[in-house]
Amino acid sequence: MSEEAEYTPPEVWTWDKESGGKFANINRPISGPTHEAELPVGEHPLQLYSLATPNGVKVTILLEELLEKGIDEAEYDAYPINILEGEQFSTGFVEVNPNSKIPAMVDHSTSPPTRIFESGAILLYLAERFDAFLPSDKSLRPECLSWLFWQMGSAPYLGGGFGHFYAYAPTKMEYPINRFTMEAKRQLDVLDKHLADHRLMCGDEYTIADIAIWPWYGKLSLGELYDAGEFLDVESYEHLRRWAQEFAERPAVQRGTMVNRTWGPEERQLHERHDASDFEFRRQDKIGQE
Secondary structure, three states: OOOOOOOOOOOOOOOOOOOOOOOOOOOOOOOOOOEOOOOOOOOOOEEEEEOOOHHHHHHHHHHHHHHHOOOHHHOEEEEEOOHHHOHHHEHHHHHHOOOOOOOEEEEOOOOOOEEEEOHHHHHHHHHHHHOOOOOOOHHHHHHHHHHHHHHHHHHHHHHHHHHHHHHHOOOOOHHHHHHHHHHHHHHHHHHHHHHOOOOEOEEOEOOHHHHHHHHHHHHHHOOOOOOOOOOOOHHHOHHHHHHHHHHHOOHHHHHHOOEOOOOOOHHHOEOOEOOOHHHHHHHHHHHHHO
16 A cells, blocks of 8 residues: 655645545634524523533533432523534524534523533533532532543543544544544543542542543443444443443433434434423333334
């Protein structure tokens, strides 16, 4: 196999062709809306605009966990944003999140309504608002926030680095795959060693740190992300997998991963969520089809 000629960067980069790959039609070097469209607004104060990607399900898991605790004020409406069709570039969505990434939330209980974007910021906002899933021991709060921000800073290497070049790039390239595989495995090792001495990310208390990390690294360790379980030898991270499996068995987690999911098995999809009964209706629909 002949080697490709080495790429020489231009003096000034210009956007003169699509980048290729699965997301080429929505990638561009400028921000702002591409079309006018308002966001729908349901009956609850909390309005979520998202998709069941790893970043998206962080928020729906937390919301379902809050409801599981009996915090009725956490009721919410969740609307899917089709990122492959560019719905994140509507005027309505850009007004909520100028960065045009899911998830984004509006809290209509305040006047004027409060917008929150970036998944870590939404988790922290909800945890502080409802005084839940932050360590009750104040000395552990910095530990929780450290792991929350660790996830926010590390995930781009996993998703935009390893995930992109291993799963989505139009051609397989040895250098970036090797580089980001090394980093992904280093991150998995960080978590595995930590969880060898801790039941959860912050001791024995379930927090937003667990909720932030699981959709990325927990699902990856269980072989449910990028179809890369064998490639990354995830079986070797036994402590991480123990934690990930315990997390996956929580009812709120199972509900949260369904919300705004528009692909995969039908019984695991709930395109919109407006009430707890939506899950029951989904189950009844499935029973009626069998």
